[in-house]
Amino acid sequence: MVSDERCLDSQVAFNDDEDCVKEHDSLAAISDGEESVKTTLAEEKNSQVDFSNYEVFSNNELRNDCDKVKQIINHFRHVYNKLLQVNSGKLRSGLAVEAAIILQNQHKWIKRNKQFGSISGVEIGDYFCWRAELNIIGLHCRNVHGIDFMKMDGKNLAISVVDSGRYDNVFESNNEEFPDTLVYSGEGSNPKVQRKKSIEDQKLRGGNLALKNSVEAKNPVRVIRKIFFKRGKVEKRKYIYDGLYFVDSYRQEIASSGKLVFKFLLKRFPSQPKLDWRKLVRELDCMSYNSEGKERSPICVVNALDDEKPLITDDISQGKERIPICAINALDDEKLPIFNYVTSVTYPESYCPSMINDGCDCIDGCSDSEDCPCIVKNGGSTYDYEERLFEAKPLIVECGPSCKCFTSCLNRVSQRGIRLPLEVFKTKAKGWGVRSRSFIRRGCFICEYTGEILRDKEGEKRIGNDEYLFDIGVSYGDHSLGDANSLGSFEGNECFTIDAARVGNVGRFINHSCSPNLFPQSVLFDHDNKRMPHIMLFAMEDIPPLNELTYDYNYEKGGVCDANGNIKIKHCYCDSSDCLGRMY
Numbered sequence: 001m002v003s004d005e006r007c008l009d010s011q012v013a014f015n016d017d018e019d020c021v022k023e024h025d026s027l028a029a030i031s032d033g034e035e036s037v038k039t040t041l042a043e044e045k046n047s048q049v050d051f052s053n054y055e056v057f058s059n060n061e062l063r064n065d066c067d068k069v070k071q072i073i074n075h076f077r078h079v080y081n082k083l084l085q086v087n088s089g090k091l092r093s094g095l096a097v098e099a100a101i102i103l104q105n106q107h108k109w110i111k112r113n114k115q116f117g118s119i120s121g122v123e124i125g126d127y128f129c130w131r132a133e134l135n136i137i138g139l140h141c142r143n144v145h146g147i148d149f150m151k152m153d154g155k156n157l158a159i160s161v162v163d164s165g166r167y168d169n170v171f172e173s174n175n176e177e178f179p180d181t182l183v184y185s186g187e188g189s190n191p192k193v194q195r196k197k198s199i200e201d202q203k204l205r206g207g208n209l210a211l212k213n214s215v216e217a218k219n220p221v222r223v224i225r226k227i228f229f230k231r232g233k234v235e236k237r238k239y240i241y242d243g244l245y246f247v248d249s250y251r252q253e254i255a256s257s258g259k260l261v262f263k264f265l266l267k268r269f270p271s272q273p274k275l276d277w278r279k280l281v282r283e284l285d286c287m288s289y290n291s292e293g294k295e296r297s298p299i300c301v302v303n304a305l306d307d308e309k310p311l312i313t314d315d316i317s318q319g320k321e322r323i324p325i326c327a328i329n330a331l332d333d334e335k336l337p338i339f340n341y342v343t344s345v346t347y348p349e350s351y352c353p354s355m356i357n358d359g360c361d362c363i364d365g366c367s368d369s370e371d372c373p374c375i376v377k378n379g380g381s382t383y384d385y386e387e388r389l390f391e392a393k394p395l396i397v398e399c400g401p402s403c404k405c406f407t408s409c410l411n412r413v414s415q416r417g418i419r420l421p422l423e424v425f426k427t428k429a430k431g432w433g434v435r436s437r438s439f440i441r442r443g444c445f446i447c448e449y450t451g452e453i454l455r456d457k458e459g460e461k462r463i464g465n466d467e468y469l470f471d472i473g474v475s476y477g478d479h480s481l482g483d484a485n486s487l488g489s490f491e492g493n494e495c496f497t498i499d500a501a502r503v504g505n506v507g508r509f510i511n512h513s514c515s516p517n518l519f520p521q522s523v524l525f526d527h528d529n530k531r532m533p534h535i536m537l538f539a540m541e542d543i544p545p546l547n548e549l550t551y552d553y554n555y556e557k558g559g560v561c562d563a564n565g566n567i568k569i570k571h572c573y574c575d576s577s578d579c580l581g582r583m584y
């Protein structure tokens with residue numbers, strides 16, 4: 001068991017819940033660097049959740065190391081989310097640690113011998129939400145300490161360091177955007193975490209000695225950086241794998257505490273992919289970047305398997321969405337229907353939507369609602385700093401291609417695409433449905449309803465085959481955040497329908513409920529035709545992880561007819577207390 005003191009004495013990294021996993025089959029959750037809460041494996045066995053039937057790996061063979069890392073991380077996230085669920089969605093210090101221990105008991109940690117250099121399956125720019133994840137996959141094997149090392153020819157050499165933001169470590173660069181040196185403080189004697197203890201000079205032992213030995217050896221040292229970024233008023237943190245460094249030199253200096261500390265100068269090996277940190281911090285939410293700073297699927301993809309039944313596919317979008325969307329079937333052997341996945345609507349033949357001409361030229365991220373003409377069209381700001389819709393409106397105009405603002409501006413939330421870890425799953429009575437692996441806050445964007453936009457007449461021809469039709473321009477009930485009236489009267493009489501039967505996205509799987517938790521919002525950004533706005537789905541309320549996502553299809557009872565004009569009846573199985581038992 002590692003003592004509290006040792007925890008505080010080292011380059012301790014804290015994850016989002018301010019917790020860390022301790023070595024030797026035990027764990028401690030440390031809050032605020034002062035108190036330690038100890039949980040043992042025995043206590044874990046008394047956990048309220050039964051994970052015994054839970055099996056993350058499908059029968060499919062793991063394709064490669066990257067898949068293996070993803071699977072482990074997904075499994076960890078899934079267990080974490082389950083723990084979150086039993087805690088009613090309330091984040092509690094120590095949940096990530098509990099999840100890591102559960103995986104450890106299931107022998108699901110990736111077993112690797114400690115090693116120098118990069119870790120197979122982990123790429124530069126991969127990010128991790130929890131310190132425990134680094135441990136589970138063997139990227140940094142010490143649970144508490146910032147410096148990990150192994151013996152080589154009788155000497156301990158450093159193999160990885162974590163910069164957790166608790167020491168005065170400094171990344172430096174000639175080019176601010178691409179830091180390539182790290183001045184890393186030695187372990188111990190940190191007044192930031194050792195408030196109650198008298199501070200001493202740092203000792204040349206443990207991690208400090210290993211880093212010193214690495215000066216001569218010039219061996220590769222993995223560097224993991226914890227970055228802090230703000231979304232609105234909320235501070236978030238993630239661990240990013242920054243690549244391989246070597247220890248160039250070290251010195252001792254007197255710290256502000258008056259005590260001697262070690263400073264190790266680490267230099268990044270050249271010819272590794274560089275990370276655009278500014279961009280990463282700006283845009284990091286549920287994506288990561290590859291070497292060129294381009295978007296790519298984050299390593300922390302979600303392919304939840306909450307039963308022993310296998311994953312059907314780990315990404316129904318086949319890479320078209322910025323975050324993979326998996327499909328699972330825990331009920332039977334049915335496979336997903338075949339359709340062509342598209343991330344945006346297709347317009348009727350020979351129809352060319354005209355662009356919005358009067359875009360904005362804001363340079364402040366469209367944060368000044370009085371100055372941005374697009375925001376003025378909406379009667380004021382539409383989204384808050386956490387990108388959540390304030391209230392439903394008849395129509396929202398987002399900034400678009402004719403605007404000069406950045407694509408990261410505040411008024412472009414829904415066009416940026418899916419950012420939540422959605423999954424398609426087989427429901428008991430309604431075919432396929434959609435849910436999210438993470439907690440969704442009220443007002444969050446979920447996804448667009450994409451498909452073929454059909455003219456009225458074409459839509460009518462598809463009667464009898466209308467499972468995936470969505471009529472644009474009608475009022476979708478009053479289940480909204482605010483005042484969602486009808487979309488108003490549009491010029492011309494022609495109406496349009498989106499058909500997601502042949503082409504569509506994850507939105508086509510979202511079922512109806514008489515007590516929905518989502519609502520459709522009309523949005524314009526790339527053209528100005530109010531009769532065919534984009535249909536964007538938003539959360540009407542806070543939604544705990546794994547709750548099915550639904551919206552009100554808003555059918556008129558008795559208003560749907562078959563090809564012969566006979567009224568059709570469709571039973572509703574939404575199970576809500578408001579349900580009339582009939583969709584139409």
Ligand SMILES: C[S@@+](CC[C@H](N)C(=O)[O-])C[C@H]1O[C@@H](n2cnc3c(N)ncnc32)[C@H](O)[C@@H]1O
Pocket residue numbers: 429430431432433466467468469508509510511512513571572573574583
């Ligand atoms: C847009 S699709 C939704 C995805 C669909 N469940 C699937 O498996 O592809 C609409 C169809 O799903 C089914 N559905 C959706 N909500 C339902 C509900 N509350 N009760 C019964 N069936 C529902 C109906 O068959 C409906 O025509």
